Amino acid sequence: MIKDITLGQYFPMDSLIHKLDPRAKLFFTVAFIVIVFACNNFVSLFFCFIVSALIIASSKIPLKTVTKGLKPIILIVVITSVLQISYVKTGVVLIDVWKIQITSGGILTALFMALRISLLIVTSTMLTYTTSPTALTNGLDRVFAPFNKIGIDFHTVTMIMTIALRFIPTLIEEVDKIMSAQKSRGANFEQGSLIKRAKALIPLFIPLLFNSIRRAYELANAMTCRCYNGGKGKTTMNALKYSSKDYLATVFSFAVIGIVILLNIYCGEYNAEFTFNSAI
Amino acid sequence: MSHLETQNLTYVYGAGTPFKITALDNVNINIEKGEFVAIIGHTGSGKSTLVQHLNGLLKPTNGEILLDGESIHKSKSTLFDARFKVGLCFQYPEYQLFESTVYKDIAFGPYNMGLTVAEIDERVRSAAKYVGIPDEMLSKSPFDLSGGEKRRVAIAGVISMEPEILILDEPTSGLDPRGREQILELIKNYREKTGKTVIIVSHSMDDVARFATKVIVMNESNVEKIGTVDEIFENSSRLREIGLSVPQITDVFIKLREKGYPVSEKVYTVEQGYLELKKLFEGRGIS
Numbered sequence: 001m002i003k004d005i006t007l008g009q010y011f012p013m014d015s016l017i018h019k020l021d022p023r024a025k026l027f028f029t030v031a032f033i034v035i036v037f038a039c040n041n042f043v044s045l046f047f048c049f050i051v052s053a054l055i056i057a058s059s060k061i062p063l064k065t066v067t068k069g070l071k072p073i074i075l076i077v078v079i080t081s082v083l084q085i086s087y088v089k090t091g092v093v094l095i096d097v098w099k100i101q102i103t104s105g106g107i108l109t110a111l112f113m114a115l116r117i118s119l120l121i122v123t124s125t126m127l128t129y130t131t132s133p134t135a136l137t138n139g140l141d142r143v144f145a146p147f148n149k150i151g152i153d154f155h156t157v158t159m160i161m162t163i164a165l166r167f168i169p170t171l172i173e174e175v176d177k178i179m180s181a182q183k184s185r186g187a188n189f190e191q192g193s194l195i196k197r198a199k200a201l202i203p204l205f206i207p208l209l210f211n212s213i214r215r216a217y218e219l220a221n222a223m224t225c226r227c228y229n230g231g232k233g234k235t236t237m238n239a240l241k242y243s244s245k246d247y248l249a250t251v252f253s254f255a256v257i258g259i260v261i262l263l264n265i266y267c268g269e270y271n272a273e274f275t276f277n278s279a280i
Numbered sequence: 281m282s283h284l285e286t287q288n289l290t291y292v293y294g295a296g297t298p299f300k301i302t303a304l305d306n307v308n309i310n311i312e313k314g315e316f317v318a319i320i321g322h323t324g325s326g327k328s329t330l331v332q333h334l335n336g337l338l339k340p341t342n343g344e345i346l347l348d349g350e351s352i353h354k355s356k357s358t359l360f361d362a363r364f365k366v367g368l369c370f371q372y373p374e375y376q377l378f379e380s381t382v383y384k385d386i387a388f389g390p391y392n393m394g395l396t397v398a399e400i401d402e403r404v405r406s407a408a409k410y411v412g413i414p415d416e417m418l419s420k421s422p423f424d425l426s427g428g429e430k431r432r433v434a435i436a437g438v439i440s441m442e443p444e445i446l447i448l449d450e451p452t453s454g455l456d457p458r459g460r461e462q463i464l465e466l467i468k469n470y471r472e473k474t475g476k477t478v479i480i481v482s483h484s485m486d487d488v489a490r491f492a493t494k495v496i497v498m499n500e501s502n503v504e505k506i507g508t509v510d511e512i513f514e515n516s517s518r519l520r521e522i523g524l525s526v527p528q529i530t531d532v533f534i535k536l537r538e539k540g541y542p543v544s545e546k547v548y549t550v551e552q553g554y555l556e557l558k559k560l561f562e563g564r565g566i567s
Contacts, residue, residue, distance in 0.1 A: 180337050181376040184368040185437060186392030203388065206378035210423065 009069075011129040017059040018130045021246040022139025028253040029127045035260045036119050044263035045115060051256055052123050059130050069125040070118060077117055081110035133165040141231075142240055148231060155231025163219070171212070178207050281349045282310035283477060284334065284366070284445055288343035291329055295341055303329040305501040306343070311445070311494075316471055317479040318488040321498030322523030327481045328371075330498065331447050334479075335366035364393055367443030371450045371481075373434030377422040382413065382433050385422050389441040407440035410470050412462065428459035432466070439470065445477040446470070452484065464491065489513065489527045489548035497524070513548050529553045 012018070017025070032048070039045040056066055084106055091105030128136070137158045144154040179189060182203045189200050228234075291304040304326050311317055321327045332338045333345055336352045336359045344351045345362075352362040367389075370376065379385035386407055390400045408418060411432040417425070422433055431451075438446065451467065452460040464487060471478045482488050488495060488509065495512040497504040499522040505512060513519070516526045516534065525531075526548075533547040533556065543560055547553045 177370065178376055180332065181370045181373065182388075183337060184335060184363065184370070185389040185441065186363055187388075188392070203376075203378045207376050210378075211375055 009125065009128045010132050011061050011065060012132070013060045013130070015058060015060040015130070016245070017055060017126070019245070020130075020249050021240055021242055022131050022135045023143055023240065023242070024246040024249040024253075025127055025131055026136075026139055026143060027250060028256075029124055031253045031257055032123050033120060035257055036116055036123075038264065039116070039260060040264050041267045042112065043267040044260045045112065045119075047259060047263055048119055048256075049115065052119055052126075055123070055126055059126060061126075061129055066122060066125070066129070070121060073117065073121050077114045080113050080117065084110035084113055134162060137162045137165070138236065138238075138240060153231070155234070159231075167215075170215075171208070174208060174211060175204065178204055282346070283313045283348060285310035285346050286330075286333070286343065287346065289330075289333060289340050289345065290342035291333065291338060292341045302501055304333070304340075307501075307503055309496055309503060309506065311477060311479065313444075313477055314475055315477055316491055316493045317477070317496060318492035318494070319479065319481045319496045319498060320483070320485070320488060320524060321504075325498040325522075326501045327498050328449060331368060331449055331479065331481060334445070334447060335368045336362045337368070364389075364441050365443055366445045366447060367438040367441050368447045369435055369438040369449065369451065371453060373437075374427065374430035377430060377434060377437075380421060381419055382408075382422050382425070383418040385433060386418075386436045386440050389437055393441060403440045403442065404436075407436040410439055410473075411436040411466050428455055428462065431455065431459070431463065435463070435466070443476070445479065447479045447481075449481045450483065451480060452482075452487065460487075467491075485513070485525055486527045486529070486549075489530075497522075509548055510546060514546065 032051070036045070036048050039048060056063065085102055086100070086106070088106040088109045089101065089103055091103045091108070093101060093103050094107070095102040131139070140161070141155060141158040144158070147154045179187075183189070187200060187203055189197065189204070191197075192200065286307055286309050289304055289307040290302070293301045293303055307326075307330060309330075319327050319330065329338065333340055336345070339353060345353070347358075347362055347365060350358060352358050377385050379388065383404055386404045387400050390403045395403070404418070405415075408415070413429070413432060413436060417429070422430060425433065435448070435451065446467075448467065452463050455463065467478060467480070468491060470476070480487075480491075492509055494506065495509060496506050497512060497519075504522060513526045513530055516530065519526060526534075529550055529552075530545070530548055533543055533553065534545050536543050537545055541560065542563075543556050547556050
């Protein structure tokens, strides 16, 4: 039950996308998010859709796993769509019953927003699906390295992230163990009123907190013993290297940005009425 | 009818997913009243999964667990009863202490059983006595105690439920020799005074040889062998094959025999070893 929690959501596979340098993937993801927001017509948005599909296909991750990531945002998409449909009053009136007026503009805007949100979510989950948490924080560490020079200690932040990610499975295991032990002494975590159940968590959280602090001390000692003194002069065993395929990926990212800007200019600003009329 | 028995007990982790692992495969054991059972097996052989079934923490994928002839998963109340009748003390139990005082922590189990204040008080004090926790320690915070003391408090927390069967998963791991000796001694005393059934999971063949009346050997999710100490340690080469060993003193006598000394190989405790050597020396006219 508690082991079902999947955080970090890394999905190991042997694909080109998995092998890319995390910095190249980070850059693409940020660029893609900006560019999806910049899309102002259906043609450029459709182009983004194709790019996204291309990435999913080459990552070799099953489509079912990718769409699973969309589940939590279905509600958000539905609510935005309903709002768009009821507020946008441009274009041809399609349905006019009592106070409800549905226009072609409303439907197209809703469709546009839904596609945009889905693209954003799917593409950003691809980053965590194809990049292991360690690689990701390593990449972040390098990307933000210049900040260290102006006195912002970004290395500590990435180190904290790495440690936090590393200890999630350990903590889940620990919760499981303490729960079993307290259940053996008759503790009941499943029944009773809300207050009763909240109280039942004390025998779980106190040992968990205590053990975490103990573990943090031990980890700090172990790190000190290995001469860890922050980011200064630290080198890594698997140093990230920007190879030709990573440069290619970066060029690809720039190309996507360029094409979307061109499509935005030449296909005109998204206009519900115009799009609908020309579609007919 | 056995006191506690498993029938074709099978447990699969992650059933229905591609990552399924069979932790127990058709395990049949039975335990009689008053026995001192030791469960041995290499890491990952299914020992811990087995003991977590015995008090109903895990629900078998297949098969049944019978306590006094009745399936513990028959209803909610039989399961609730099994939790208290079969007291399970986990490995490193000191990491589960949470209360503000030792007294309150030991009282957690009896409190959950719904006993009266007077009954709880009586049980806490008698459990503390069994594990050798003096009265003045009862008002201390469990977090201020030493490792060995914490362990004993945690064991008292299970004993205070007065279970008919006490299960301890590696009760001596991570303790110094004196701490180990204290824990083993208290378990032995507890069993002698109450006559209750005790099951320990152990990696120490020496401890097993000293105390157990019955040994269950687990290997690769299955029961390899069930028998008395003599029956189990007879075949030292098979035990080594499955990642276990024999008591150190047995090793010594096996080597002595290989060197041509007329001693028995069936020596499992230091006491037996002493008698065997005495016999040897007397035979040669040395005393």
